[in-house]
Amino acid sequence: MSVLPLVFTSGWASGINAYAVVLLLGVFGATGLTDEVPEALQRPDVLIAAGVLFLCEAVADKIPYVDSVWDSVHTVIRPISGAVVAALLAGQSGSLPELAAGAVGGTTALLSHFVKAGTRMAINTSPEPASNIVVSTAEDLGVAAIVTFAIFHPVAASVIAATLLVLGLLILVFLARRIRRFWRRRAQRREEKRMAAAGAGPPSG
Secondary structure, eight states: OOSHHHHHHHHHHHHHHHHHHHHHHHHHHHTTSOSOSOGGGTOHHHHHHHHHHHHHHHHHTTSTTHHHHHHHHHHHHHHHHHHHHHHHHHHHHOSSOHHHHHHHHHHHHHHHHHHHHHHHHHHTTSSOSHHHHHHHHHHHHHHHHHHHHHHHOHHHHHHHHHHHHHHHHHHHHHTHHHHHHHHHHHHHHHHHHHHHHHHTSOOOO
């Protein structure tokens, strides 16, 4: 069977939590649960780095506004990670050209990243932090569940991932107003800090 379903699912998951995808696939491959995972993802140094970065993301992703800063930094990292993982999976299987696999994984990761980042901006318009923690935990568990499911049932998992991606994009459209409010508040905070810094400067003359 073509590796495309696993490539698509890993790309979707990488857009939400790239480090979790690398860590899970590496562990599954290293423990012998699947032979679909290339050796490059099973290396101890890769697993350790992915584990440390996953823990960092697990913390940052649950703090209001810090999560959006983290997402901004990962606008490039997540799609690249999705493309690299996809290309490695295709190279392992040989059933899909690596370039095409990288394009699928990277594009899917970019789209799901936009859904994640946009949703967090909307959530950050609420003053309470509980929603960030709930959503972040749900994302972590969802990525773990779908990546695990994809190892054993790649086609079914890809259908679920595609459905979640479409639903996420539709939700993002409905949340557009709250996202704009987030950017206005952020710009206002920057202006307030700038004015405060200017007011705290040494007196002239």
